[in-house]
Amino acid sequence: MPRETYERELLCLQTERAKLLERVRADGARLVIILEGRETAGKGGSAKRATGISIQGLCRSRS
Structure with missing residues (x-):
């Protein structure tokens, strides 16, 4: 692209x-966002980006 x-x-x-x-x-x-993929697929970076714009304390991340 x-x-x-x-x-x-x-x-x-x-x-x-x-x-x-x-x-x-x-x-x-x-809002629930589910990211699935292989171990090294970069899900951690995607999760940080998805919650980065939110106000602290409103988002929780679980692995």
């Missing part, structure tokens, strides 16, 4: 994630 296309798609996905987190906060809802 060309870098320009990747950057554009990434921006769209980040915008959608931010909107989702705002709706979850506003409604007081709960």
Whole structure:
């Protein structure tokens, strides 16, 4: 995938994630994200990125 296309798609996905987190906060809802894959698939980095934008104390991570 060309870098320009990747950057554009990434921006769209980040915008959608931010909107989702705002709706979850506003409604007081709960959100579960399940990441599965092989041991070295980079799930830890994905989990940190997914919870990084959230307010501390609102997110918990389990392995």
